[in-house]
Amino acid sequence: MSQDSLHAAAIEPNSPKTLAENAYLQLRHDIVTGKHRPGSKLRVEHLKKQYQVGAGTLREALLLLVTDALVTVQGQRGFRVAPISLDDFQDITRVRTVLEAEALALSIAHGDEVWESNAVAAFHRLTRVEERLHQGDVGFDEWEARNRAFHSSLLAACPSRWTLHFLSILYQQSERYRRLVLGNPTVPRDVHAEHSALLEATLQRDAKTASRLLVHHIEKTLEVVRLLPADSFGE
Amino acid sequence: MSQDSLHAAAIEPNSPKTLAENAYLQLRHDIVTGKHRPGSKLRVEHLKKQYQVGAGTLREALLLLVTDALVTVQGQRGFRVAPISLDDFQDITRVRTVLEAEALALSIAHGDEVWESNAVAAFHRLTRVEERLHQGDVGFDEWEARNRAFHSSLLAACPSRWTLHFLSILYQQSERYRRLVLGNPTVPRDVHAEHSALLEATLQRDAKTASRLLVHHIEKTLEVVRLLPADSFGE
């Protein structure tokens, strides 16, 4: 886990070196993708076989997930997958729009040329994977990773560590809901065009337009999630 | 640890039942009060004697502190007390004002009579402890606890779980800096009057005034911290 980044979710860059980190990453993926259902119990005795680690190590992995608010822990009563709900996603979206609009404005104000080119590069990589996604050559995981990288690159020049820390948590939470939409019929939407316009406004240092586009982009996903059947969030 | 509250810091209400929670609470206190210096290493082998628990249990306590961003962890390199700096506190203050102003406005919009009376009661308890504090009958810990309870009571009706979650983290971080001011000569300030005016505006449902007073209240502490000698944050 890196020290400069406050967030445990920022482990990835350095390949995981401990078994606990490894189990953490696997568990996180399985929770975000819904393999472990929201609200369900996470029994250490059962999971240690699945993830091939000892009980103590698995507990550490679960404790790391508490930092991401993907798992809740209750003394003497074990661990649970954090529940999801439409209310929760509305709250996530609201807080995210507030923080992300501010973070983007700050990033635009502080960003240099390196920041600019990193954003362009991230957009390019995202575009490429989108093409392959349409052809079925590549999985959603890969798109999700590059989508995150793109959004992250836009905010990279924001000097507020705490804003970025909270946003990384909220972004990851949002991913749970984005995955929910995958199989379902969705409203027509051109995500690529949204990203493209967002990048353009950002590069032109038009903070107001960029923030507005970003907020709209985030809220659009909420609209889509709202259309899901009511039983999509648990059962 | 409670489940409805997302934040590990919300353990207190239920008296700690596991040794790990107990060690967590003690460690947290010792970090917030500066007994373990910012940036210093937290060696498990050494601490387990101090807190009278096994290595695994102590690691769990430290992992819980990572959730509060009071401790950082780095794979294969152990735990450290999260560092502090003026820059960090400026960031904390900025994000706090944004979130707290919004949370208070929401709380005022949603609060009922029970919420009102709880706020009045919390203010009363804070006032009482202030009297005894001046007489030296009671320690700063007690004042700090009731100060937190008062501020928490104001926001209690805010329906945004995530805003409250992040604020509870930021509030706890702020406490580290407030403790720094304790011994030092400080600018003249009537905290009681600030609280009083804040409560009044809140009870009158004047969201605009209340938020303004709250932001001012929070920023005032930043001014005080700014006056500290430069070597106050580490060394």
Add this chain to the structure above:
DNA sequence: TAAACATTTTTTCTCGAGATTTTTTTGTAC
């Protein structure tokens, strides 16, 4: 002297087994 390497010491990480607590099941009375 400074850098490169090998050795020792310290610290972190990991596991499995036992103690404690919670949950479930079973049994009994009303």
Add this chain to the structure above:
DNA sequence: GTACAAAAAAATCTCGAGAAAAAATGTTTA
């Protein structure tokens, strides 16, 4: 059939010892 109590089962929590890694120390060489 319901309510309550006791026993059994399951799960969590805790510890100490050993394996793996990092840091510190000492030695050699240019």
